[in-house]
Structure formats: C-alpha cells, structure tokens
Amino acid sequence: xxxxxxxxxxxxxxxxxxxxxxxxxxxxxxxxxxxxxxxxxxxxxxxxxxxxxxxxxxxxxxxxxxxxxxxxxxxxxxxxxxxxxxxxxxxxxxxxxxxxxxxxxxxxxxxxxxxxxxxxxxxxxxxxxxxxxxxxxxxxxxxxxxxxxxxxxxxxxxxxxxxxxxxxxxxxxxxxxxxxxxxxxxxxxxxxxxxxxxxxxxxxxxxxxxxxxxxxxxxxxxxxxxxxxxxxxxxxxxxxxxxxxxxxxxxxxxxxxxxxxxxxxxxxxxxxxxxxxxxxxxxxxxxxxxxxxxxxxxxxxxxxxxxxxxxxxxxxxxxxxxxx
Numbered sequence: 001x002x003x004x005x006x007x008x009x010x011x012x013x014x015x016x017x018x019x020x021x022x023x024x025x026x027x028x029x030x031x032x033x034x035x036x037x038x039x040x041x042x043x044x045x046x047x048x049x050x051x052x053x054x055x056x057x058x059x060x061x062x063x064x065x066x067x068x069x070x071x072x073x074x075x076x077x078x079x080x081x082x083x084x085x086x087x088x089x090x091x092x093x094x095x096x097x098x099x100x101x102x103x104x105x106x107x108x109x110x111x112x113x114x115x116x117x118x119x120x121x122x123x124x125x126x127x128x129x130x131x132x133x134x135x136x137x138x139x140x141x142x143x144x145x146x147x148x149x150x151x152x153x154x155x156x157x158x159x160x161x162x163x164x165x166x167x168x169x170x171x172x173x174x175x176x177x178x179x180x181x182x183x184x185x186x187x188x189x190x191x192x193x194x195x196x197x198x199x200x201x202x203x204x205x206x207x208x209x210x211x212x213x214x215x216x217x218x219x220x221x222x223x224x225x226x227x228x229x230x231x232x233x234x235x236x237x238x239x240x241x242x243x244x245x246x247x248x249x250x251x252x253x254x255x256x257x258x259x260x261x262x263x264x265x266x267x268x269x270x271x272x273x274x275x276x277x278x279x280x281x282x283x284x285x286x287x288x289x290x291x292x293x294x295x296x297x298x299x300x301x302x303x304x305x306x307x308x309x310x311x312x313x314x315x316x317x318x319x320x321x322x323x324x
Contacts (some may be wrong), residue, residue, distance in 0.1 A: 001045070001047070001048070001287060001290070001307070002046065002073040003045025003046070003287065003290055003303075004294075006301055008043075008046070008290070008303075008304050008307055009048040009049070009100060009307070009308035009309065009312055010046050010048045010049075010286060010307050010308045011032040011048060011050075011265060011266070011284070011307070011308040011311040011312060012046050012047065012049075012050050012051065012230075012267065012268050012270070012312060013047045013051045013110070013177075013200040013201065013230045013265065013266070013267045013268050013281075014051055014053055014110070014112075014179075014200045014201035014230060014232065014267040014268060014272070015036075015037050015051065015052055015053060015268060015269065015270040015271055015272070016052055016055060016112075016269065016270070016271040016272035017035060017036070017037045017038065017052060017075055017270065018052050018053065018054060018072055018075050018109075019030045019055065019120070019271065020035055020078075020271065021074075021075040021078075021079060022072055022075045024102070025080065026038070026113075027082070028079045028083070028305065029079060029082055029083040029086075029087075035270075035282075036049070036270035036271050036273075036276060036281065036282040036283060037268075037269050037271055037282065037283045038130075039079075039083055039086065039087055039105055040079055041140030041282055041283050041284050042105055042135075042283050043086075043105060044283075044284045045282075045283040045284040045285065045287065046286060046287055046288045047104035047109070047160035047283055047286070048099065048100070048105070048106060048308060049090055049096065049099060049105075049108065049308070049311075049312075050105070050107050050108070051107075051108045051109075051134060051200065052070035052107055052108065052109055053110050053111070053112045054069055054073060054076070054109055054110065054111050054112065054132075055072075055112040055113060055139065055272075056068045056069055056072070056113060056116060058141075060120055061141075061143075061167045062115050062118075062143070062144075065115035065116045065118075066116045066118075066123075068116070069111070069115075069116035070116075070130075072109075073109055073127075073132070074109070074190075074294040075090050076089075076109045076131065077089075077131070079089070079107075079195060080107060084185055086103070086104055086105060086106055087104060087105045087252065088102075088104050088105070088106055088107070089106075089107060089108070089109075089131060089292035090106040090107065090108045090110075090133075090219050091131055091133065092319050093316050093319050093320070096312070096316060096319075097314065097316075098114070102225060103153060104211065107151070108131070108133050108134065109130075109131045109132050109133070110132065110134035110135065110172075110177070110200070111132050111134070111135040111136065112134065112135075112136055112139055112177075112180070113125060113136060113137075113138055113139035113143070113148075113180065114135055114137050114138070114143070114145055114165065115137075115143050115149075115155055117145070118144065118166060119144050119145070119161035119164070119165070119166060121164055123165075124168040124169055124174060125168070125172060127174070128173070128174050128210040129170045132174060132201065133173075133174060133175060133177045133315075133319075134174065134177050134198070135137055135169065135174055135175075135176070135177060136176075136177035136178070136179055136180050136200070137158065137162055137165065137166075137176075137181060137185065137189075138181055138182075138185070139180050140180060140212075142155075144158075144159060144161055144162070145158065145159055145161055145165055146158045146159060146162045146181060146185040146188070147181070147182040147184065147185055148180050148181065148182060149180050149181060149182055149183075149211045149212050150211070151182050152182045152183060152211045153187070153211075155182025155184055156181065156182065156184055156185070157182070157184035157185045157187070157236050158185050158188040158189060158192065162188075163188075163192055164167075164283060166189065166192050167194075169193075170193055170194045170195050170211075171318065173318070173319060174185045175195070175197065175198060175315070175318055175319075176189060176193055176195070176197040176198075177197065177198055177199065177200045178190075178197050178198070178199050178202075178222070178227075179199045179200045179201050179202045179267070180211075180212070183215070183218070186218055186269070187221075189318070190221060190222075190225055191192075192195060195318060196225050196227045196232065196249065196314070196318065197222070197225065197227050198222075198227050198228045198229070198314065199214060199222060199227065199228075199229045199230060199267075200230045200267045200313075201230050201234075201236040201267030201268070201269050202214050202229060202230065202232065202237075202267070203231060203232055203234075203238060203250045204216075204219065204250050204253045204254065205218075205252060206241030207238075207239050207240070207246075207249060207250055208236070208237055208238055208240075208250075209239075209255055210236055210237050210239075212234075212239055214229065214235055216257050219253075219254055219257045219258065219263075220257055220258060222263065222297035222320035223257075223260075223262075223263035226314075227261050227263065227314070228262075228264065228265050228309075228310050228314050229254055229263060229264050229265070229267075230264075230265050230266055230267020231250045231251050231254070231264060231265070231266060231267060232267045232268060232269045233247060233249060233268050233269060233270070233273065233276065233277045233303050234272070234273050235273070235275055235277060236270050238250065238277070242277060243277060243278050243293065244277060244278065244280055244288070244289060244292055245296075246275065246277075247280065247289065248289075248292060248296055248298075251264055251293070251298075251306055252298075257301070261301070261302040261305045261306070261310075262305065262313070263309055263310065264305075264306055264310065265305075265306055265307075265308070265310045265311045266286075266306065266307065266308075266311075268280075268283070270282065270283055279294055280290075286307075290303055293306070
C-alpha cells in the first residue's frame, strides 16, 4: 500500500477465501462481486502478504479431514500457479523479501484446526512440505490435541498428543497460532512452545465479552512471549457498534495493555463472516482504515507497524535463514 507518500507493507494473517475456491464458487484471480477478498481487490487495497486459511468444515471431521485439507492446499497451489507473475507463494525469508522488492502479491497457506494431523507428528512434516507455515491446534471444538474456544467455560488444555505436535511444529519451524484455543490451552501452549506464537485473529475480551477474545492477561503474556495479536473484523468479537472505529478501539486496547506497538497486527477474517463491518466491507477498504487510525491520533510509525511491520518482523525472525 502507498500511504502518506511512502510504501507500507500490509500483512493479514487470516482470510477464509480459499473456501469459495474449493466449493467452486469463484476463482481468486478474478475480481468478484461476491466475497471480500480476491487477488485483484487485494492489489487495489494495497495488500502485500495474505495468509489464506485451510479450514476443514465440520461435516468432514474427523474421518475425512485429511482429504479435505489436501483439497484446500491443492486449491491454494492452483490459484498461485494460475496467477504466476502476479502472485507468489511465500515459504521463507527470501520469498518474503522478494515480494517486497518486486511488488507481486504474497500468499501463505495456513491451517485452522489440526484435525487433519490427527495425532501423528509426521503430518506436521508433510503439511510443512506442502507449504503450511502457520497452524492452530483447534477450531472451536475439542479434538485429539486440545479443546477449542467453543468448549469454554471449562475447556481443557493441550493433550499429551498435542504436546508432541507442538514440539514438532517448533522443530520444523511452523508457527503456532493460539486463536480458537480454549483459555487453558492458550496457557499450555505458552508453556510448551520453545518459540514465540501468534493469535492470528482474536480481539480483546475487555471490550467484548466473547469466548474467542483474549483477556488482558493473555494479551500481556502473548506480547511478553514475543508474539503478535491480529485484530479481526468479526462483528460479535468487536462489541458495541462493531464498526471501523471499534476495530481501532481494539487495536488501541492492545497498545495500552502491552505498553508498546510491536505486538498487534491485522487478522481480518475476510470471507469468514457473512455480515461485514461497515467501512470494511472488503479488502479494498484497508486504506480507509489507515486514514481513520491517523485521524484518531495514532502516529504513522505505529500504523505502519500494525498494518504489516510487526508481522513482518515476527515471521522473518521466526523463519530465520530457513531455505524456501
């Protein structure tokens, strides 16, 4: 994104747009009147790097989760290859830096809920080889690895098998995502993981009492662990008017709780919501969000961090010198 007379990388750690591709509704290389994100609109909105979630629908769990996961990853690679020259898969630091230098769009597959892994660490290695660089253990339900946020209040933590999966993710360099975990699992992950983790799309419980949101204690601990929280545009997670200003309220709350501007980013959940936030109807509206943040007094340096620099710093550090 070109903003205030300078380039500003935009990184979003969660969008569900691949679901429409898998279901045959649309292609991401074509500008669509449906959905909230595709490659032409991403380019128009100034997007730089987008994580595209592979979310296995409930009817496929658990027996057919592995096959469905592969169908999502096939859709990711088909869309990337069909748009070669305009879109590039980002699998490591060299790819990330090349995207910044060439102004193509970068895309990264992520996994939302690890039902396809089962309890086998070999599946972590396989998914990594297929391009996955970010994964959460659960969606909202309980699985063999941990309890999801839908089990709260009273949800349990990470299972013995889940601990093995987390250690294997650390070993191969796949980033752990704590969004959707029950709170007990969140604390287990911070204890178990030898590397910082992120919350790809979670808001602030102090502003909206929702089990998917993080408490101030969780927000503070995530930051102290070196992580980043992606503020999401899901209206039930925003509370109050659930408008563009409410998104900014959540960003400001993280800034206040953590005491600095290095631990908050964007995790839109575009195409994961049916009722979009007014003023953030699709990815083309991101420049207006930056403008409104500026109008509300946030400095340009902080806005640039929120829009992409924080996640860029996180992933380039997490990946280190790993080969793409």
